[in-house]
Amino acid sequence: MPDQRRRRLASLAARLGEEKIDGLILTSLSNIRYLTGFSGSSALLLVTPAEARLITDFRYETQVADEVGDIARVRIEPVSLWVGLWALLRKMQSIEVLGFESAHLIHRDFQRLLSDGSRWQWRPQLDLVEHLRESKDEDEVALISEAARIATSALASVLPRIRVGLTELQVAGVLEKALRDEGSEDAPFPPIVASGPRSALPHARPSSRTIQRGDLLLLDFGAQHRGYCSDITRTFVVGMPTAEQRDVYAIVRDANHIASASVRPGMTGKAADALARSYIERQGYGDGFGHSLGHGLGLEVHEAPRLARTVEAALRQGVVVTIEPGIYRPGWGGVRIEDDVHLSANGPQMLTNFSRELIEVA
Amino acid sequence: MPDQRRRRLASLAARLGEEKIDGLILTSLSNIRYLTGFSGSSALLLVTPAEARLITDFRYETQVADEVGDIARVRIEPVSLWVGLWALLRKMQSIEVLGFESAHLIHRDFQRLLSDGSRWQWRPQLDLVEHLRESKDEDEVALISEAARIATSALASVLPRIRVGLTELQVAGVLEKALRDEGSEDAPFPPIVASGPRSALPHARPSSRTIQRGDLLLLDFGAQHRGYCSDITRTFVVGMPTAEQRDVYAIVRDANHIASASVRPGMTGKAADALARSYIERQGYGDGFGHSLGHGLGLEVHEAPRLARTVEAALRQGVVVTIEPGIYRPGWGGVRIEDDVHLSANGPQMLTNFSRELIEVA
Numbered sequence: 001m002p003d004q005r006r007r008r009l010a011s012l013a014a015r016l017g018e019e020k021i022d023g024l025i026l027t028s029l030s031n032i033r034y035l036t037g038f039s040g041s042s043a044l045l046l047v048t049p050a051e052a053r054l055i056t057d058f059r060y061e062t063q064v065a066d067e068v069g070d071i072a073r074v075r076i077e078p079v080s081l082w083v084g085l086w087a088l089l090r091k092m093q094s095i096e097v098l099g100f101e102s103a104h105l106i107h108r109d110f111q112r113l114l115s116d117g118s119r120w121q122w123r124p125q126l127d128l129v130e131h132l133r134e135s136k137d138e139d140e141v142a143l144i145s146e147a148a149r150i151a152t153s154a155l156a157s158v159l160p161r162i163r164v165g166l167t168e169l170q171v172a173g174v175l176e177k178a179l180r181d182e183g184s185e186d187a188p189f190p191p192i193v194a195s196g197p198r199s200a201l202p203h204a205r206p207s208s209r210t211i212q213r214g215d216l217l218l219l220d221f222g223a224q225h226r227g228y229c230s231d232i233t234r235t236f237v238v239g240m241p242t243a244e245q246r247d248v249y250a251i252v253r254d255a256n257h258i259a260s261a262s263v264r265p266g267m268t269g270k271a272a273d274a275l276a277r278s279y280i281e282r283q284g285y286g287d288g289f290g291h292s293l294g295h296g297l298g299l300e301v302h303e304a305p306r307l308a309r310t311v312e313a314a315l316r317q318g319v320v321v322t323i324e325p326g327i328y329r330p331g332w333g334g335v336r337i338e339d340d341v342h343l344s345a346n347g348p349q350m351l352t353n354f355s356r357e358l359i360e361v362a
Numbered sequence: 363m364p365d366q367r368r369r370r371l372a373s374l375a376a377r378l379g380e381e382k383i384d385g386l387i388l389t390s391l392s393n394i395r396y397l398t399g400f401s402g403s404s405a406l407l408l409v410t411p412a413e414a415r416l417i418t419d420f421r422y423e424t425q426v427a428d429e430v431g432d433i434a435r436v437r438i439e440p441v442s443l444w445v446g447l448w449a450l451l452r453k454m455q456s457i458e459v460l461g462f463e464s465a466h467l468i469h470r471d472f473q474r475l476l477s478d479g480s481r482w483q484w485r486p487q488l489d490l491v492e493h494l495r496e497s498k499d500e501d502e503v504a505l506i507s508e509a510a511r512i513a514t515s516a517l518a519s520v521l522p523r524i525r526v527g528l529t530e531l532q533v534a535g536v537l538e539k540a541l542r543d544e545g546s547e548d549a550p551f552p553p554i555v556a557s558g559p560r561s562a563l564p565h566a567r568p569s570s571r572t573i574q575r576g577d578l579l580l581l582d583f584g585a586q587h588r589g590y591c592s593d594i595t596r597t598f599v600v601g602m603p604t605a606e607q608r609d610v611y612a613i614v615r616d617a618n619h620i621a622s623a624s625v626r627p628g629m630t631g632k633a634a635d636a637l638a639r640s641y642i643e644r645q646g647y648g649d650g651f652g653h654s655l656g657h658g659l660g661l662e663v664h665e666a667p668r669l670a671r672t673v674e675a676a677l678r679q680g681v682v683v684t685i686e687p688g689i690y691r692p693g694w695g696g697v698r699i700e701d702d703v704h705l706s707a708n709g710p711q712m713l714t715n716f717s718r719e720l721i722e723v724a
Contacts, residue, residue, distance in 0.1 A: 041565065058652060059565055062692070100469070107472045107486060108464040124469060173542025180535025185567060190548050203403065203421055205547060290420060330424070 001037060004137055005071050008035050011132055013049045021099040021123050023048040023092075025085065028104035030299045031129040033227055037067045044081045045072065046088060048095065055084040082112055089120065099125040127304070134296060134304050135318030140228060141342050141351075144297060144320050147184070147230035148340050148351040150223035154178035155234065155354060162361045164213055164238060168193040168206040175221060184223035188231065188301035191221035199235065200334040202291055202326065213239040216333040217361065222301055229301040231322050232352045233338035236361045248327050249335050249358045251283045255325040256337040256356060259293060263323065265343045269311025276325040277309070285327045288334075294322040297340055319343050320351065363399060366499055367433050370397055373494055375411045383461040383485050385410040385454075387447065390466035392661045393491040395589055399429045406443045407434065408450060410457065417446040444474055451482065461487040489666070496658060496666050497680030502590060503704050503713075506659060506682050509546070509592035510702050510713040512585035516540035517596065517716060524723045526575055526600060530555040530568040537583060546585035550593065550663035553583035561597065562696040564653055564688065575601040578695040579723065584663055591663040593684050594714045595700035598723045610689050611697050611720045613645045617687040618699045618718060621655060625685065627705045631673025638687040639671070647689045650696075656684040659702055681705050682713065 012035065016024060026032050026045040033039055036052065040060040046053045052072035056064050064074050077084030089095060100113060102124035113122045136144065157178045162171060172193045179187065194204035195211045199218040211217060220233040235252075237245055255276040263272050273293040280289045292308030297320045305315055307323075315321070324338030337356055342349040374397065378386060388394050388407040395401050398414065402422040408415045414434035418426050426436050439446030451457060462475060464486035475484045498506065519540045524533060534555045541549065556566035557573045561580040573579060582595040597614075599607055617638040625634050635655040642651050654670030659682045667677055669685075677683070686700030699718055704711040 059563075063563075102470040102473070103468055105469045106465055107462070107467045107469060108488065110469045110472065111464070111486070124473070126470065169542045169545060169547070173539035176542065177535035177539035180531045180538065180568070183531060183570065185531070185569075186552050187549075201421075201425075206542070207547075208545065 001139060002069060002071060004139065005035060005037060008132055009047060009052055009071070012047055012129060015128055016047070016049055016099070019099060019123070019125060019128070021097050021125070022095045024099040024125060024128065025101070026129065027101050027109070028129070031101070031104070031133070034129060034133055034299055036072045037069075038064055039067060039227060040064065042081065044085050046085065048092070053088055055081050055088070057081070082109070082116065086116055089117075095120065097121045097123060099123045099128070102126050130304050133298055135316050136298060136320050136342070137318070140298065141320065143226050143228035144230060144340065144342075145351050147223045147225040147228050148232070150179065150182040150184045150225060151221065151230045151232050152352055152354040153182045154184070154223065155219070155232070157181075159236075159359065159361055162211065162217070162236070164362045165210050167208045167210050168195055168198070169208055171211065171219075172206040175219065179221070179223050182223070184225070186224040188222040188224050188229035192218065194218045195238075197331050197333055200328040200330050200332065202328060202334070202336070211238055211362065213362075214242070216245060216335060218334060218336060220336065220338065227299050229297055229299070230340055230352065231297055231301050231338065232340065232354065233324055233336045234354065235335045235337060236359050238362045239360060241358060241360065246358065248285070251280060251285060252325050252327055252335045252337050253356050253358075255279045256323055256339065259325065260323040260339055260341050260348060260350060263315070263321070263341060263343065263348050265315050265317035265319070267315050269305055269307050269313055269315065270309055272307040272315060273309050273311070276323070280325060280327065288327040288329055289325060290328060291326065294324050296321050315343055317343060317345060363501060364431060364433060366501065367397060367399060370494055371409060371414055371433070374409055374491060377490055378409070378411055378461070381461060381485070381487060381490070383459050383487070384457045386461040386487060386490065387463070388491065389463050389471070390491070393463070393466070393495070396491060396495055396661055398434045399431075400426055401429060401589060402426065404443065406447050408447065410454070415450055417443050417450070419443070444471070444478065448478055451479075457482065459483045459485060461485045461490070464488050492666050495660055497678050498660060498682050498704070499680070502660065503682065505588050505590035506592060506702065506704070507713050509585045509587040509590050510594070512541065512544040512546045512587060513583065513592045513594050514714055514716040516544045516546070516585065517581065517594070519543070521598075521721065521723055524573065524579070524598070526724050527572050529570045529572050530557055530560070531570055533573065533581075534568040537581065541583070541585050544585070546587070548586040550584040550586050550591040554580065556580045557600070559693050559695055562690040562692050562694065564690060564696070564698070573600055573724065575724075576604070578607060578697060580696060580698060582698065582700065589661050591659055591661070592702055592714065593659055593663050593700065594702065594716065595686055595698045596716065597697045597699060598721050600724045601722060603720060603722065608720065610647070613642060613647060614687050614689055614697045614699050615718050615720075617641045618685055618701065621687065622685040622701055622703050622710060622712060625677070625683070625703060625705065625710050627677050627679035627681070629677050631667055631669050631675055631677065632671055634669040634677060635671050635673070638685070642687060642689065650689040650691055651687060652690060653688065656686050658683050677705055679705060679707060
């Protein structure tokens with residue numbers, strides 16, 4: 001990855017001139033990881049057209065050397081990252097105007113810029129690195145694919161272990177163990193395990209509810225591999241499905257199929273969302289699909305772009321997005337089927353390979 | 363808890379006058395949960411001396427009614443939380459000066475206050491609610507105790523399953539499953555499983571390293587119960603310990619014992635830190651204890667107060683803090699033993715009941 005990182009830093013450096021800033025202070029750990037490879041939890045990064053300087057603390061002395069190599073000069077700062085930054089900047093004569101990440105700096109730290117950093121001029125910046133991160137290169141797609149493989153393999157091993165009488169929390173535990181056994185280095189978000197009427201809550205947390213015959217059972221979770229995330233949802237039925245469960249499931253499955261086969265670079269986020277939404281509406285379930293179709297995926301499990309009714313921006317080639325239509329009926333339950341799709345030059349490429357048919361469990 | 367919440371809101375309302383603000387906008391989800399009981403992931407809260415108004419989105423319509431009751435008036439906002447806030451505020455004639463949470467508002471949203479909210483005056487506030495949260499009431503201590511019981515029970519069930527040849531990731535999976543089986547509703551942080559030389563890294567993530575005979579094996583993890591967290595670390599030896607492992611372990615164990623038995627309300631954070639640090643220094647291992655002794659624990663796994671060399675503030679009665687001395691030797695390994703202690707009126711009360719003796723596993 002060092003070559004990609006050098007290219008990314010060069011692309012960012014080129015943007016600095018356009019924004020009329022002499023340098024950019026980065027506080028987003030995901031953006032810092034993207035540019036330098038550093039995966040620790042404490043860092044500031046300064047990027048100028050000439051160089052990148054990374055500041056971290058003593059806990060990461062060994063790790064930062066391994067991960068960053070000569071992409072950035074590293075400073076291990078004993079007092080605080082900000083003290084280290086001021087010391088660095090004071091030695092750099094040519095820097096007068098600096099950008100900072102408006103979406104990743106809390107107000108308290110913004111006040112530091114205006115007090116301790118008052119000798120420089122500060123310009124808020126939005127999405128400079130996020131924009132670079134949208135299109136994934138081949139290596140990144142391979143890492144997301146591996147995260148998707150971990151997730152689908154874990155799911156395959158969990159299915160035979162689901163039993164009537166287990167709680168949602170217990171199923172979450174079985175799933176988390178399976179993810180670790182397959183090599184997931186972290187959970188991109190706490191898994192959702194929602195059964196029966198709780199499957200109608202799009203953001204349910206696992207509860208002590210026990211799984212019962214006749215339930216819909218919704219699992220929404222991800223895996224992480226070298227920082228990159230996957231995100232998948234499948235909905236099962238416990239025992240035999242009712243006609244209504246079958247019907248709703250089939251509509252969501254077909255909406256997923258239509259959208260994931262038809263989504264293309266160049267489409268607006270709104271048009272992509274409509275691929276699934278208009279189908280669900282035609283089937284009479286439009287009111288039941290209350291959220292948007294999907295979101296970008298990479299070093300973060302929610303990143304640009306968004307596939308939603310309000311988004312006029314076009315999807316760029318190379319993005320990896322979730323396609324996750326759902327139908328929710330309060331008191332009855334919900335069905336969501338979510339896949340990760342790479343919008344390649346050759347059309348949409350499915351990264352989450354797992355059956356989309358209705359599976360009976362327990 | 364409704365009565366406690368009413369008292370908390372009243373305490374906060376009393377602070378508003380002292381800060382010369384007519385109301386406070388809360389953006390910290392932990393602070394909002396503390397004051398109202400709402401546990402969703404999307405909310406703004408406005409507190410004035412007269413009332414509390416909570417704004418969330420449609421996904422939480424059912425949940426917010428269950429959790430908040432009549433503690434706060436709830437607004438379900440279809441467009442965005444901020445649009446909802448402006449609409450609310452425009453109807454409240456007596457409000458001119460508003461506080462906001464400087465440590466919980468990103469710069470981008472701060473700019474909204476200055477643009478869309480320009481008809482009000484804005485005052486940054488720090489730690490108004492965090493300060494209330496420091497001292498735990500009886501119910502909160504009981505919830506943290508239950509989170510501690512979940513963690514120690516899970517650990518007890520994991521120990522017999524640790525085997526030479528398992529990877530750190532696999533051990534993390536066994537632990538995560540055990541935590542779910544005991545009822546943990548979430549992981550307050552990703553568990554640390556660090557073996558052999560990796561146990562010298564205070565913030566190691568589980569890796570694919572396999573556990574070997576002779577390793578130190580460090581597990582640092584927590585459980586969560588109704589929002590409240592526990593945080594515990596134990597270090598084991600795989601097979602028979604060497605004399606050096608025994609010696610280092612005994613020093614850390616005794617440092618933990620001294621500090622957790624002697625820590626008292628009224629001590630400064632610095633004096634509490636010194637309880638363990640001076641003992642470790644006298645044993646000749648001062649250089650190996652690179653982090654601070656502990657931190658507060660509650661709805662967040664790291665909250666006020668801090669037990670550290672730089673902290674002159676006194677510990678308040680009722681806080682729950684971690685006591686986590688450690689000795690780390692690069693290349694050799696590390697030992698950390700961490701417990702959760704409630705500083706009650708009757709002295710320190712240990713919440714994490716699990717042997718502190720050196721246990722041989724596998």
